[in-house]
Amino acid sequence: MSDQTHDPVLLTNATLQNVHHTMLDGLGQLADYFGFSKVVGQLYGALLLSDQPLCLDDLVEQLDISKANASMNMRTLENMGMVRQVWVRGSSSRRKYYEAEVDFWQIIGNVLSGREMRDLDRAISVMSENVSRLRSQREQMSAEDAARAEVYIDRIEKMQALFHFAQTVIASILARTLAEGMNSAETHGHDNGKV
Amino acid sequence: MSDQTHDPVLLTNATLQNVHHTMLDGLGQLADYFGFSKVVGQLYGALLLSDQPLCLDDLVEQLDISKANASMNMRTLENMGMVRQVWVRGSSSRRKYYEAEVDFWQIIGNVLSGREMRDLDRAISVMSENVSRLRSQREQMSAEDAARAEVYIDRIEKMQALFHFAQTVIASILARTLAEGMNSAETHGHDNGKV
DNA sequence: CAGAATATTCAATACACACGAAACGTTACT
DNA sequence: AGTAACGTTTCGTGTGTATTGAATATTCTG
Numbered sequence: 001m002s003d004q005t006h007d008p009v010l011l012t013n014a015t016l017q018n019v020h021h022t023m024l025d026g027l028g029q030l031a032d033y034f035g036f037s038k039v040v041g042q043l044y045g046a047l048l049l050s051d052q053p054l055c056l057d058d059l060v061e062q063l064d065i066s067k068a069n070a071s072m073n074m075r076t077l078e079n080m081g082m083v084r085q086v087w088v089r090g091s092s093s094r095r096k097y098y099e100a101e102v103d104f105w106q107i108i109g110n111v112l113s114g115r116e117m118r119d120l121d122r123a124i125s126v127m128s129e130n131v132s133r134l135r136s137q138r139e140q141m142s143a144e145d146a147a148r149a150e151v152y153i154d155r156i157e158k159m160q161a162l163f164h165f166a167q168t169v170i171a172s173i174l175a176r177t178l179a180e181g182m183n184s185a186e187t188h189g190h191d192n193g194k195v
Numbered sequence: 196m197s198d199q200t201h202d203p204v205l206l207t208n209a210t211l212q213n214v215h216h217t218m219l220d221g222l223g224q225l226a227d228y229f230g231f232s233k234v235v236g237q238l239y240g241a242l243l244l245s246d247q248p249l250c251l252d253d254l255v256e257q258l259d260i261s262k263a264n265a266s267m268n269m270r271t272l273e274n275m276g277m278v279r280q281v282w283v284r285g286s287s288s289r290r291k292y293y294e295a296e297v298d299f300w301q302i303i304g305n306v307l308s309g310r311e312m313r314d315l316d317r318a319i320s321v322m323s324e325n326v327s328r329l330r331s332q333r334e335q336m337s338a339e340d341a342a343r344a345e346v347y348i349d350r351i352e353k354m355q356a357l358f359h360f361a362q363t364v365i366a367s368i369l370a371r372t373l374a375e376g377m378n379s380a381e382t383h384g385h386d387n388g389k390v
Numbered sequence: 391c392a393g394a395a396t397a398t399t400c401a402a403t404a405c406a407c408a409c410g411a412a413a414c415g416t417t418a419c420t
Numbered sequence: 421a422g423t424a425a426c427g428t429t430t431c432g433t434g435t436g437t438a439t440t441g442a443a444t445a446t447t448c449t450g
Binding site: 039 | 448
């Protein structure tokens with residue numbers, strides 16, 4: 001026994017097959033929509049709709065993709081906190097098994113606290129700096145340039161207001177996520193350790 | 196006579212040049228981040244920081260891109276409602292002039308009311324349909340398949356809850372956008388007890 | 391410590407996308 | 421109408437990115 005994997009998990013029922021395919025397809029489109037490969041959506045869907053953790057070979061077989069592709073995209077899922085590794089005791093050897101993170105607020109909090117928030121902060125500070133420089137040098141400009149500076153300041157501040165709002169929204173989401181993390185026993189914390 | 200365009204709009208001041216370049220660069224990165232061409236962001240930035248409407252040739256010259264590129268990406272900006280055409284009286288011939296839409300809530304409302312909302316609705320309905328089918332056929336399945344159906348239902352409904360929340364958020368943004376026809380200033384009352 | 395099993399990385403290929411040049415269609419001016 | 425100006429579409433080309441099979445690294449078992 002113990003073929004290469006623990007259990008092929010065949011779908012014998014037509015309805016189950018259809019739902020499975022529909023979900024993976026939709027999640028693939030969604031991932032594509034957000035700029036990722038559609039494979040990441042499919043991988044997540046396969047794990048989401050599985051009652052047991054799956055290993056790489058399971059996913060390779062299920063989605064009919066190469067192992068390299070699966071490995072690469074699983075790493076992006078890990079970096080986003082959308083999947084986590086789980087150790088299955090019955091496995092013949094040291095196999096990595098994954099399961100989907102189903103707490104979506106946790107996921108959103110992870111991704112927002114990472115790159116997005118930093119980019120946003122940087123953009124806002126760049127705008128602030130630009131406005132400051134324009135204000136300070138406005139006096140020394142020609143009338144024509146000063147008029148242009150006024151336009152710049154006006155438009156940049158309008159955009160900055162939007163970014164500040166986005167910052168507020170993201171901060172509230174993060175607060176919500178953190179408040180909800182107390183319930184979860186999993187100490188997810190900061191998993192970003194450089195390899 | 197006249198040059199091909201009305202006014203080259205040269206930036207004589209170093210600070211203005213720097214701010215201009217910084218903004219266009221940042222907006223280019225932002226556009227790229229959202230899956231568009233960076234030219235889209237640069238075009239919008241050029242219009243945003245201009246006190247006068249600009250024609251295609253102005254933009255071509257300013258960004259040093261081909262006319263085809265400018266034309267194509269300007270259309271996507273138009274489709275997103277981020278720029279609008281404006282007719283300039285003094286132009287020698289029939290030239291299209293564009294200006295940037297500066298009401299960002301208007302823009303967000305436009306894009307959300309378009310594709311996003313429909314995709315969201317469709318995704319939710321697909322999930323509902325799938326859950327319904329699973330529930331109705333659950334009885335006729337084998338015990339094993341029924342157990343899987345339960346897992347499917349549970350996970351799909353979890354995700355559906357998230358999508359419903361997103362739907363609510365988008366709906367509230369759309370409501371705000373529609374109500375803003377009269378609101379002139381940048382005072383967006385921070386009505387975000389709920390995002 | 392040898393050997394096998396598994397995940398990861400690497401280089402080559404395939405694919406898709408964006409760009410620019412030029413032809414085309416359309417509109418206004420004389 | 422003729423003509424000039426302008427915007428749009430199309431086509432060939434190049435560049436970047438994703439996917440794959442093969443090679444490498446790592447880890448567990450006997």
